Amino acid sequence: MAKSSGETKFTLKLVVDEERKKVVFAEACRDFVDVLFSLLTLPMGTIVRLLENHRKSEPVPVGCFSNLYKSVVDMGTDDFETEACKQILLYPRSLRDVQCKRLKLNLHPAEGYKWFSCGSYNCDMCSGFSTSRCRCGKLMNKETPMSGAKVVDYNIQDGVFVRGRSSFIITDDLKVAVRSTDLVLRKLKSVGCGDLRKVSERIVEIGLDEVMTLLECIFSSNASLTDTFLNKQSPKGVMKPCTTPSPYMEKEIEARPEEIITFSAIVRKHDMKILYVECKEDFVDLLFTFLAVPLESVVDISGESSTLVCLGNLFKGFKELSATEVSRSKAVLPHYYKCQKQLLDIITERPQLLFRASDDELLDLIDPKSHGRDQSKKGSGFVKRDARF
Ligand SMILES: [Zn+2]
Numbered sequence: 146m147a148k149s150s151g152e153t154k155f156t157l158k159l160v161v162d163e164e165r166k167k168v169v170f171a172e173a174c175r176d177f178v179d180v181l182f183s184l185l186t187l188p189m190g191t192i193v194r195l196l197e198n199h200r201k202s203e204p205v206p207v208g209c210f211s212n213l214y215k216s217v218v219d220m221g222t223d224d225f226e227t228e229a230c231k232q233i234l235l236y237p238r239s240l241r242d243v244q245c246k247r248l249k250l251n252l253h254p255a256e257g258y259k260w261f262s263c264g265s266y267n268c269d270m271c272s273g274f275s276t277s278r279c280r281c282g283k284l285m286n287k288e289t290p291m292s293g294a295k296v297v298d299y300n301i302q303d304g305v306f307v308r309g310r311s312s313f314i315i316t317d318d319l320k321v322a323v324r325s326t327d328l329v330l331r332k333l334k335s336v337g338c339g340d341l342r343k344v345s346e347r348i349v350e351i352g353l354d355e356v357m358t359l360l361e362c363i364f365s366s367n368a369s370l371t372d373t374f375l376n377k378q379s380p381k382g383v384m385k386p387c388t389t390p391s392p393y394m395e396k397e398i399e400a401r402p403e404e405i406i407t408f409s410a411i412v413r414k415h416d417m418k419i420l421y422v423e424c425k426e427d428f429v430d431l432l433f434t435f436l437a438v439p440l441e442s443v444v445d446i447s448g449e450s451s452t453l454v455c456l457g458n459l460f461k462g463f464k465e466l467s468a469t470e471v472s473r474s475k476a477v478l479p480h481y482y483k484c485q486k487q488l489l490d491i492i493t494e495r496p497q498l499l500f501r502a503s504d505d506e507l508l509d510l511i512d513p514k515s516h517g518r519d520q521s522k523k524g525s526g527f528v529k530r531d532a533r534f
């Protein structure tokens with residue numbers, strides 16, 4: 146990863162068990178804990194992309210999400226309803242993007258929202274994508290300034306996620322807690338290091354590269370700090386594919402007709418494994434939407450079933466220390482991820498009200514998945530209708 150000269154670096158104090166060559170815990174400031182928590186707010190598709198860019202030869206797989214992402218990459222633009230669909234899935238946006246702009250170190254700085262229209266004052270339509278078609282048939286490629294869009298408040302003194310000015314303890318398996326002398330002593334005792342001669346303190350610098358390695362470790366290690374700072378890499382090949390919690394459908398779903406998705410599964414008889422399913426576009430839309438779901442919601446939806454210790458611990462800390470409400474136990478996505486059939490606890494926000502800056506006219510924000518004329522209130526899908534997969 147290219148390093149800019151002005152890159153932010155955090156200083157972390159590691160307490161290391163020298164005999165076993167393991168990090169017992171790290172002491173960190175609030176700003177670093179915010180960066181650590183921000184990893185949980187990344188959409189799954191973004192995580193797959195970041196990890197692939199970080200280690201091009203051998204990226205750490207993020208369970209089934211990596212396969213899902215690759216499927217979208219490999220599909221032609223023609224297979225999708227509109228050009229914007231593929232982009233929406235490959236570069237998912239999160240409702241926390243604005244919040245994350247205040248991070249001291251941001252793995253994935255999102256561009257500001259831009260709004261486009263066809264340029265005609267008669268149409269009153271706008272889109273977040275320059276490839277959408279207006280109801281008049283023209284391409285909506287004229288950037289149009291809007292008022293009413295969300296802005297970042299840099300005057301907030303509190304942390305992005307964590308309140309107050311305390312310092313924190315982060316254990317090797319990524320439990321995060323407010324630092325206290327009592328806690329430090331207990332942690333040392335719990336690993337048999339009550340005798341302080343066995344431990345040493347190391348000061349390490351942490352920048353983008355180290356945070357990327359930490360992100361890899363969340364999916365591949367049970368000793369993230371040791372692997373990141375002492376071994377300098379994530380344990381490759383340790384992880385079996387598909388141990389990542391996937392938003393699976395075991396919850397009972399109220400059987401309203403619009404929420405039923407049917408597909409036929411081809412099952413191998415001797416072990417009852419599903420080899421593949423034949424399905425219609427609604428099921429593919431649902432699967433692809435998973436790429437936009439932030440990691441925090443994936444952990445939340447899949448509950449205790451996660452086999453990834455660090456990920457589970459990090460999420461617990463996030464819930465406990467976060468100033469803003471974390472667990473709505475629903476994944477809230479930007480409005481344009483709305484599809485006709487939505488399952489699980491994935492919901493979309495209401496589109497925000499946007500006013501054209503030049504004349505304060507309220508504009509209709511269109512669904513970039515559909516064409517100008519056929520806007521449906523129920524939302525449309527990503528992939529072309531009446532296809533089978
Ligand atoms: Zn128009």
Ligand SMILES: [Zn+2]
Nearest residue numbers: 515516517519
């Ligand atoms: Zn159409």
